[in-house]
Amino acid sequence: MPVRQPPESAQQAAINALGEFIASPPTGTPPDLVEALALMSGNASDPLPPRLFFEAVEQSPIAISITDARATILYANRAFETLTGYSREEVLGQNEAILSNNATPASVYQHLWRTIQHKQTWSGTLVNRSKQGSDYLAELTISPVLDRNGDLQYFLGMHRDVTKVHELEGALRQQKARIETVLDAAPVIIVLLDSKGRVILDNQDYKKLLDDLHGREPVEVLRTAISEQLGVDALASCLAGQGFKNIEISIDIPGHPGPRWFACSGTPVDESDPTARSYFGHQGAGDRRLLLLANEITGRRREIERAHLEHLRARLAEQQLMHGMREALAAAIYQIQGPLNVINAAAGMLRSGAGNVEALAGMLDQISGSGAKALATLNAALPEGPREAGVMVNVNKLLRQVLELETRRLLAAGIVVDWRPATVLPELTGHKNQLRAMFKHLLDNAIQALNESGKSQRELRLTTRQIDHGVEIEIQDNGSGIAPEDRYRVFEPFHIGWRNRRGRAGMGLALAQEIVNAHGGSIEIDAGQTEGCLIRLSLTAVPPDD
Structure with missing residues (x-):
């Protein structure tokens, strides 16, 4: 030593x-x-x-x-x-x-x-x-x-x-790694640009788009598309302080089926002056950056386009159906006009005493033939009823959907709805569209009854409960009610008991009875109801061979 x-x-x-x-x-x-x-x-x-x-x-x-x-x-x-x-x-x-x-x-x-x-x-x-x-x-x-x-x-x-310096550097690296992890995990394209449009920071979704574009810088493609939408240079506008939000653009990528859609937002970001002169607060003008976010909405746009096409398809089908029915009815009217002319001629002959049995018999045969032909034309014009497969349905859910559809009418009429669904209701096999249409017919009738009653206090009660092997539904209103002699007639086709008959064919309850019967149930008007009307119907299930 x-x-x-x-x-x-x-x-x-x-x-x-x-x-x-x-x-x-x-x-x-x-x-x-x-x-x-x-x-x-x-x-x-x-x-x-x-x-x-x-x-x-x-x-x-x-x-x-x-x-x-x-x-x-x-x-x-x-x-x-x-x-x-x-x-x-x-x-x-x-x-x-x-x-x-x-x-x-x-x-x-x-x-x-x-x-x-x-x-x-x-x-x-x-x-x-x-x-x-x-x-x-x-x-x-x-x-x-x-x-x-x-x-x-x-x-x-x-x-x-320099331990503290090392710890601060380590904390800075960890913070940077956390930020990069968050950016990479974000399901949206994130890129930070400098004042010349160069990429300073990006995430994994940006890199994926870079691969899809085969090396072409995505920010240039997005910038061009956004500028076309805004009518100005998006980068220059944002650097001038004019950000933008949710600008929807589309870009076509070779080899990709259809365009890809993005909702883009740009935010100007001002950075502080990093020079030595700013140490004691003498801040100079820092650099301005552009934070660009691009959220891909291709799936949503395709759903909107698909729904739009389905809507157009339905409208075209409806227009074609209406056009066909108008043509058939016009033809039937034309064909019915002939028998009416013959009937008028026969009546004139009888009044003048010039008619004989053989001539009248011939006229009646002509009337019968023309009427049969017009009837066949009308039958041919009737559209084929839709065929619907039986699925498991929840009556409470269907009624809620119909109530949502009728919300505007209920509010406009000042009707208070008392909704009393069963807490637990078994599902049954049925035709959802038919049941939904039936419930809408019954609610429409209740709203019409309440409107014609003229009462200031208008109430509608919907009740569901479980019964043996099925479900029971009650629809009750405090309107003017149905006369005892009409409680069976209302289920007859073309029976109309409303004062306002416009737009009504009198088939609502007849169709409701048909749908209930198809579901193995029954429908009736409670005779014991003294105020308003109470319709009670039961549903079991669609028969297996339906």
């Missing part, structure tokens, strides 16, 4: 080493090291007094140590004591390895020694350990000190604790 030098001898060696180092710093020595030791004073031709050098180093806030050529510590300043926890009496005569944590890779030490043995300055970071046992990161600069003959005499070491 090296013999510890006396303090005075160590101090003198340090003074001599510092003087030689300042007077003739070795090649590669950082200028700030020389400036720190010389306190920005003096020069090689007019050096400061050695004692002043020593006091400057002693009071420096940077940990400084001087060793011999074998790394034996000859001198350590006060900052070294504060940082390492060792007093200078404890380290004088000790090797610098006393600070080693053994966490620094051996290759780093090997490179360090090769560098300083070749009389070159080494800078790097080591993991050191203080006397108290705590680890810290030491940013270290070691410079060789040569004598006048150029031989290696000492090593001058300067190091500072």
Whole structure:
């Protein structure tokens, strides 16, 4: 173990080493090291007094140590004591390895020694350990000190604790990784552009679109499409402070079935001035960025287009059906006009007494033939009834749907709905469209009855309950009700009991009875209801052979 030098001898060696180092710093020595030791004073031709050098180093806030050529510590300043926890009496005569944590890779030490043995300055970071046992990161600069003959005499070491800096850098990297993870997980294209339209930051969805475009920059494609929609350059407009939101655009990609649609939003982002001048609050104009978001809505647009096509298809089919019915009715009217003319002629003959049995019989045969032909034309004009497969249905759900469809009419008529569904209702096999149409017929009748009643207090009650092997539904209103003699006639086809008959064919309850019968149930008007009308119907299921 090296013999510890006396303090005075160590101090003198340090003074001599510092003087030689300042007077003739070795090649590669950082200028700030020389400036720190010389306190920005003096020069090689007019050096400061050695004692002043020593006091400057002693009071420096940077940990400084001087060793011999074998790394034996000859001198350590006060900052070294504060940082390492060792007093200078404890380290004088000790090797610098006393600070080693053994966490620094051996290759780093090997490179360090090769560098300083070749009389070159080494800078790097080591993991050191203080006397108290705590680890810290030491940013270290070691410079060789040569004598006048150029031989290696000492090593001058300067190091500072950069643990906090490392932790801040690590936290910054982690925050950056979190942001990148969030951006990559977002189901939307995100890209940040500089003032020249260059990509600064993007996410995985942007990279996927880049692959789909076979290397063509997506931001240029999106920018062109957005600019066409806005009528101005989207990038220039946004950089001028005019953002945009939910601009829907479409782009055609080779090999992709149909266009892809995106809802794009652009937001100008102002960054702070990063220059040194802004350190004390003298903020200059920072750069403006453009944050571009593009949410793909291809699926939604296709659903809208599909629904639009279905709507057009239904309208065309309805128009064709109406056109066919009008033609058939016009033909039937034309054909019926003939028998009417014959009937008028026969009536005239009878009134004048000029008719005979054979002539009248011929006219009746002509009337019968023309009537049969007109009837056949009308039957042929009737559209074929839709065929619907039986599925599992929930009556409560169907009634709720019909109520939602009738909400505007109910509100306009000032009708209060008392909805009393069964908490649990078994599903049954049925035809949803038929049942929905039946419930709508019954609700329409109830609304009409309440409107014609003229009452200010209008109430409609819907009740569902479970019965053996089925479901029971009650539809009750406090309207004018149905006369006892009409309680069976209302189920007859073409029976109309309303004062306002316009647009009504009198088939609502007849069709309702047909649908109920098809579902193995029954429908009746409660004779015991004294105010308004109570229609009670039961449903079981569509017969298996239906």
